[in-house]
Amino acid sequence: MTNEALQSLISSWIPDLEFSEEESQFLNITVTPEHLHQLMKDLKTNKETSFDYLFCLSGVDWQPELGVVYHLESTTHRHMLVVKVKTADRENPTIDSVCDIWKTAEFHEREVFDFFGITFNNHPNLKRLFLTEEWEGFPLRKDYEDEINMVIK
Amino acid sequence: METTAVKSNFKSEEYFINMGPQHPATHGVLRLLLTIDGEIIKKVEPDLGYIHRSIEKMCERDSYQQIVHLTDRMDYLSSHINNEAVCLTVENALQLEIPDRVQVIRTILSELTRIASHCLWWGVMGMDVGALTTYFYGFRDREMINDIFEETCGARLTMNYNIPGGLMFDIHPNFVKRTKEFITHFKTKLPEYDTLLTGNIIFQKRTKGVGILSKEDAISFGASGPVGRASGYSCDVRKHHPYSAYDRVTFNEALKTEGDTFARYQVRIQEMWESMAIIEQLIDNIPEGEHKVATNAVIKLPKGEFYQKVETARGELGVYIISTGTKNPYRVKFRSPGFSNLSLLNHIAVGGKIGDLVASMATLDLVIPDIDR
Amino acid sequence: MNISLSITETIQDWLITMMPEGVASILAMTLVALIYLAIFAVAGLYLVLLERKVAAWFQLRIGPNRVGYWGLFQTMADALKLVSKELTGTVKADKFLYNLAPYFVIISSLMALAVFPFTQEFQAFDINIGIFFLIAISSIGVIGILLGGWSSNNKFALIGAMRSGVQTISYELSVGLSLLTMIVITGTLQLSEIVEVQKHGWLILQGHVPAIIAFMVYMIAGTAETNRAPFDMVEAESELGAGFHTEYSGMKFAYFFLAEFINMFIIAAIATTVFFGAWLSPFGITESLPWLGIFWFLGKTLLLVFLMMWFRWTFPRLRVDQLLTLEWKYLLPINLVNIVIMAIIVWLNLTIKF
Numbered sequence: 023m024t025n026e027a028l029q030s031l032i033s034s035w036i037p038d039l040e041f042s043e044e045e046s047q048f049l050n051i052t053v054t055p056e057h058l059h060q061l062m063k064d065l066k067t068n069k070e071t072s073f074d075y076l077f078c079l080s081g082v083d084w085q086p087e088l089g090v091v092y093h094l095e096s097t098t099h100r101h102m103l104v105v106k107v108k109t110a111d112r113e114n115p116t117i118d119s120v121c122d123i124w125k126t127a128e129f130h131e132r133e134v135f136d137f138f139g140i141t142f143n144n145h146p147n148l149k150r151l152f153l154t155e156e157w158e159g160f161p162l163r164k165d166y167e168d169e170i171n172m173v174i175k
Numbered sequence: 176m177e178t179t180a181v182k183s184n185f186k187s188e189e190y191f192i193n194m195g196p197q198h199p200a201t202h203g204v205l206r207l208l209l210t211i212d213g214e215i216i217k218k219v220e221p222d223l224g225y226i227h228r229s230i231e232k233m234c235e236r237d238s239y240q241q242i243v244h245l246t247d248r249m250d251y252l253s254s255h256i257n258n259e260a261v262c263l264t265v266e267n268a269l270q271l272e273i274p275d276r277v278q279v280i281r282t283i284l285s286e287l288t289r290i291a292s293h294c295l296w297w298g299v300m301g302m303d304v305g306a307l308t309t310y311f312y313g314f315r316d317r318e319m320i321n322d323i324f325e326e327t328c329g330a331r332l333t334m335n336y337n338i339p340g341g342l343m344f345d346i347h348p349n350f351v352k353r354t355k356e357f358i359t360h361f362k363t364k365l366p367e368y369d370t371l372l373t374g375n376i377i378f379q380k381r382t383k384g385v386g387i388l389s390k391e392d393a394i395s396f397g398a399s400g401p402v403g404r405a406s407g408y409s410c411d412v413r414k415h416h417p418y419s420a421y422d423r424v425t426f427n428e429a430l431k432t433e434g435d436t437f438a439r440y441q442v443r444i445q446e447m448w449e450s451m452a453i454i455e456q457l458i459d460n461i462p463e464g465e466h467k468v469a470t471n472a473v474i475k476l477p478k479g480e481f482y483q484k485v486e487t488a489r490g491e492l493g494v495y496i497i498s499t500g501t502k503n504p505y506r507v508k509f510r511s512p513g514f515s516n517l518s519l520l521n522h523i524a525v526g527g528k529i530g531d532l533v534a535s536m537a538t539l540d541l542v543i544p545d546i547d548r
Numbered sequence: 549m550n551i552s553l554s555i556t557e558t559i560q561d562w563l564i565t566m567m568p569e570g571v572a573s574i575l576a577m578t579l580v581a582l583i584y585l586a587i588f589a590v591a592g593l594y595l596v597l598l599e600r601k602v603a604a605w606f607q608l609r610i611g612p613n614r615v616g617y618w619g620l621f622q623t624m625a626d627a628l629k630l631v632s633k634e635l636t637g638t639v640k641a642d643k644f645l646y647n648l649a650p651y652f653v654i655i656s657s658l659m660a661l662a663v664f665p666f667t668q669e670f671q672a673f674d675i676n677i678g679i680f681f682l683i684a685i686s687s688i689g690v691i692g693i694l695l696g697g698w699s700s701n702n703k704f705a706l707i708g709a710m711r712s713g714v715q716t717i718s719y720e721l722s723v724g725l726s727l728l729t730m731i732v733i734t735g736t737l738q739l740s741e742i743v744e745v746q747k748h749g750w751l752i753l754q755g756h757v758p759a760i761i762a763f764m765v766y767m768i769a770g771t772a773e774t775n776r777a778p779f780d781m782v783e784a785e786s787e788l789g790a791g792f793h794t795e796y797s798g799m800k801f802a803y804f805f806l807a808e809f810i811n812m813f814i815i816a817a818i819a820t821t822v823f824f825g826a827w828l829s830p831f832g833i834t835e836s837l838p839w840l841g842i843f844w845f846l847g848k849t850l851l852l853v854f855l856m857m858w859f860r861w862t863f864p865r866l867r868v869d870q871l872l873t874l875e876w877k878y879l880l881p882i883n884l885v886n887i888v889i890m891a892i893i894v895w896l897n898l899t900i901k902f
Contacts, residue, residue: 045479047267074394077484078493080508093482093493093510097394097408100415104480126397129518137231152224152547162232172232192703200786214707214868303786305777305865311607371862377778378864529707529787530867 023070023101025049031071035064048093048104058107059118065094065103066123072096073103076124081134083164084108088115088140109140119145137162187212196225200303200533203543205517214528219521227547234507239265239339239474242507247333249511250545252292253487255324256285258337263418264483264494265339268476275420276464277341279457282420283354284327284336286450290361291320292488293443293450296540300440301372303537304381304530309372316364319357323350339474341467354458358451365447373444382437386523386535389434396522397515400490401442402539406434412486424456436531439538473502489513489540513545580672588661588810593623595809598850599857606861633798638701641795645699650796650803652692657810660685664817665739667827667841678739679731682818683724686773689807690716693775693782696804697792708791711868712782715772718875719779722769725883729762730755730822732890733899743826748901750825756900758890763823765879765886770815771856772871774808778863781871816852817845824848 023031028049029041039061040052053061065073078093089108095101109115119142121128131142132151139160142148150157159166195206204225210218230249234242239261246257259281266273294317301309321331326347328336336343372378388398393406403410411428413421429445431438476498484493490512497506516539524532559579563572597612597619604611612619637646660682662673675681690712697709731737733755734745745751752759772779783791793804820826825848827841834840866874893899 045477047482050480076397077399077491078482078495078508078510080495080506080510082497082506091495091508093495097410124397125392125395125522126515126518129514133514152227154224161229190703192707198789301864305780305784305786306863307603307777308607308861311609315608372864375864377866377870380870381864381867528867528869530784530865533787 023099028071028101028103031068032061032065036061046104048102050104050106052106052108055107055109055117058105059120059123061105062092062120062123065105070099071103072098074098074124076120076126076130079127079130079134081138081140081162083138083162085164086110086112088112088138088163090117090134090140092120115140116143117141118143119148121145136160139163189217200536201543202299202541205541205543205546207520209529209532211529216524216527216529216532219524219532221517221520223547225547226544228544230548231507231509234504236503238502239476239504242504243337243339244333244335246509247335248544249509249548250487250489250492250513250542251332252295252542253288253489253492254332255281255288255334255336256485256487257492258335259285259419260483260485260487260492260494262337262339263485264481264496265474265476267483268479268481268496268498269339269470269474271340271468271470273341274464274466274468275462277466278420279461280342280346280466281337282424283454283457283461284324284334285419286453287320287323287354287357289450289488290447291317293447294320296443296488296537297368297372300537303533304378306372306375306378309368312364312367312371316361319353319360323353323357326350326353338467340470341465343467345466346461351458351461354454358454358458361447361451365444365451368444373440379437381530381534382440382538383433383435385436385527385531386538387433387435388519388523390432392519392522393434396519398490398519399512399515400486400488400540401429401439401446402490402516402519404429405431405438405442405538407432410491412484412491416484418483418485420457421453424453426453436534436538443538443540475500475502476504484510487512489542489545490516509548511545511548513539513541513543514548517541517546584661584672585658588658588813589806591813592806592809593627595813595853596626596805597623598853599809599860602854602857603861606858627802630802631799635800636795636797638795640701642699642701645695646795647800649692649696649699650800650807652695653689653807654803654810656685656688656692657807657814660814661810661817663739664821664845665743665826666845668740668743668838670842671740674738674740676736676738678742679727679737679818679822682814683720683727686723686811686814687716687720689811692807693792693804696796700792700795702795704788704790705792705794708782708784708788708794711784712775712792714868715775715779715781715871718872719769719772719879722765722875722879722883723773725880725887726762726766726769727818727822729758729883729887729890732887732894733759739821739826742822743828746825746828747832750823750828752823754899754901755890755893758886758893759823761882761886762890763819765883766819766823767852767855769875769879770819771859772875774811774815774856776808776812776856777860778865779871780860780865781868784865812853812856813849816849816856819852820845820848 033039036057042050065071073094073096075095075097077095080091082089082091087108087110089106092105094103107117117140119131131145134140135148136151136153137160189210189212192209192211194209195201196204206222208220208222230245233245243258243261246261247254249257294313298310298313324334325331327350328334388406390407393403393408399410409428414428426449429442431442478500479498481496484491492512493510495508496504499505523535560573560576563576601611612622615621615625663678663681665671693712694709697705730751733751734742752763775782793801827845829844
């Protein structure tokens with residue numbers, strides 16, 4: 023499916039989605055945290071899109087928003103899509119988990135939780151993956167400071 | 176699997192066992208928290224981070240040339256392919272025309288890296304199921320490749336031969352000759368692998384029907400590389416999203432449908448044959464030309480997001496760079512194959528014995544720095 | 549050649565000339581024990597060296613070659629290193645059993661050596677229940693392994709020990725039954741008489757088909773008895789770290805290690821005695837030189853030891869349930885049927901005798 027066809031199809035499901043193809047080789051969809059899970063479920067289950075392969079899940083600190091970027095691919099149609107979700111709440115950012123849709127998200131979401139402090143609702147086992155439980159702060163956030171271990175230029 | 180069902184009225188107690196971070200089967204510093212009932216695995220929970228260096232954070236302060244050498248330290252057995260991934264991302268972002276010569280050399284080296292990595296894996300796989308001799312056979316052949324690498328770029332493991340724009344320097348005059356020598360040598364030695372291990376009845380009993388991963392689960396868990404292909408899931412990035420010179424060679428994607436440990440084993444053996452075929456097609460026709468194109472001393476990527484996936488020896492490596500137009504990337508994310516492959520370990524190991532866990536883990540071919548990044 | 553090699557008698561006769569009989573016989577026993585201990589401690593070390601050389605040949609390596617000519621003193625140096633090492637232990641270990649375990653293992657394997665007829669005369673302890681004694685002694689070693697694994701307060705060690713218990717108990721049956729198959733021919737348990745019977749052809753020829761089956765079963769079960777690859781579930785390096793001896797170091801570890809090699813020698817020596825005519829030379833070519841028997845005995849034994857090393861360096865390890873399946877579903881029924889066949893063959897006088 024071409025990006026245009028995808029855009030027209032997906033935009034009919036949920037309102038207030040932002041589509042963009044600028045500055046990226048994929049079609050980007052920005053979605054609000056409330057609609058994320060619904061959109062993802064549709065993207066996976068819909069026969070025409072069937073994005074069954076979540077190949078990359080990255081946390082990003084956009085300053086001031088925190089967000090997650092999902093790279094999706096369909097193994098049947100071989101088209102790709104990027105879904106972005108952002109939240110302005112830096113104190114207690116919360117996003118719905120997608121591990122019930124793609125099992126790989128379980129580990130990737132734990133990684134994002136570990137480094138960005140984004141909490142995922144309905145995650146079966148959300149705890150630190152790489153860092154120790156008592157680690158303070160979230161290292162991959164842009165405002166993280168560690169005077170001992172970080173070489174700051 | 177020949178396991179007897181334990182009757183429900185038979186009460187037994189589960190216990191925890193700490194496998195790793197120092198354990199022969201975890202190949203590094205992976206720690207597995209096993210919940211076991213007798214010998215039967217009930218739950219596997221990986222505990223990571225023992226060698227996490229936060230490469231992604233380090234990348235944010237480094238220039239694009241500097242990032243390349245950090246990737247050596249991720250999956251050190253596919254260091255050349257990792258370098259290539261970053262270089263391709265930067266080159267695509269800058270829209271550089273890469274000379275054919277560079278592309279062909281990169282492809283040959285990538286395939287040599289893949290064979291070297293699989294040789295090591297094969298040796299270690301044998302060791303994990305208790306056949307210690309395989310290790311030395313695997314290393315004998317891997318050594319020849321390492322010698323080629325050493326002559327080409329001075330390093331045997333962490334090569335750092337790629338730079339954004341091409342290669343650091345041209346290949347050694349002996350490169351073609353020695354690569355051909357290796358191919359002739361390895362063609363006689365690879366059947367030896369089969370006679371030593373593949374055909375062994377104990378080995379087949381240990382691996383067939385063990386750690387079964389269905390195609391749906393493979394896709395859902397984001398499995399890639401030989402792990403995905405053994406489950407019948409066609410996921411070869413070289414086929415579906417060709418890069419470098421992969422669009423001008425013909426090779427078969429090694430596919431199996433069983434999804435068990437033995438299938439994963441066979442896929443890797445098959446991949447070594449395919450890699451040799453790819454090298455043979457290219458080695459005689461390395462085009463003449465420059466070994467790099469000039470780039471600015473300070474590379475500044477245009478504002479935007481760039482993603483490049485490549486096929487390392489372990490599977491799909493993704494490089495995701497967000498650039499704000501400065502000389503440093505704003506955010507770099509490495510989607511490492513080992514991380515996703517590890518996440519399915521619990522799924523395939525539960526219900527098996529400790530020995531099955533070790534055998535399945537061996538065919539996931541985990542490299543811990545790749546998972547911990 | 550009238551060199552008497554019956555060492556117990558020689559020493560005892562010599563001692564009686566000097567002191568009363570009771571003291572002399574006790575002293576003689578102690579002396580013989582010490583001689584055996586010295587011989588087999590060194591022999592064990594050289595078996596380790598042989599294993600390492602064989603492994604090297606299989607693995608495209610050279611093996612130890614630095615200490616002494618051809619690495620001949622390598623294992624001596626290793627033993628010295630192990631003696632001088634610190635004896636570590638876990639905090640909550642059952643200290644008494646933890647320290648006792650290695651001795652159980654090493655003593656039981658050294659005891660078994662007493663009954664072998666190295667030549668016609670060179671046999672320390674020729675009892676009329678020789679084979680029975682060997683089978684009984686060889687099952688004591690596992691107690692040491694169980695104790696060691698249990699008392700060291702380590703879960704890996706415990707799993708290893710439990711596997712060892714399961715494995716040895718199962719495979720003892722096969723070892724015993726396959727030897728019993730041969731006893732049907734000889735009609736005696738005394739090792740010297742078993743050799744005597746073989747002057748009319750080695751038992752593996754006398755018993756032909758069932759004897760060959762019994763030999764194969766014996767070698768498989770024997771390898772399992774010594775906990776060596778492909779049956780090294782007990783140590784299973786890639787699964788359990790080092791298995792039951794994870795928490796042992798220094799000389800205590802060395803006892804376990806040495807016992808494994810002596811056990812391997814014992815298994816091969818039993819096979820030599822029961823199947824291949826012990827010290828008898830092929831076709832009686834050196835019958836006039838009885839002291840050459842030791843050469844034939846060791847030659848045959850080492851050949852079988854090499855066979856076991858060959859197994860170890862070429863086979864992967866079995867899984868624990870496959871190990872038990874092999875024993876209870878295949879080896880044991882084969883063995884039972886084999887005994888019946890052997891009995892029929894002996895009854896109908898179908899054995900081959902020269």
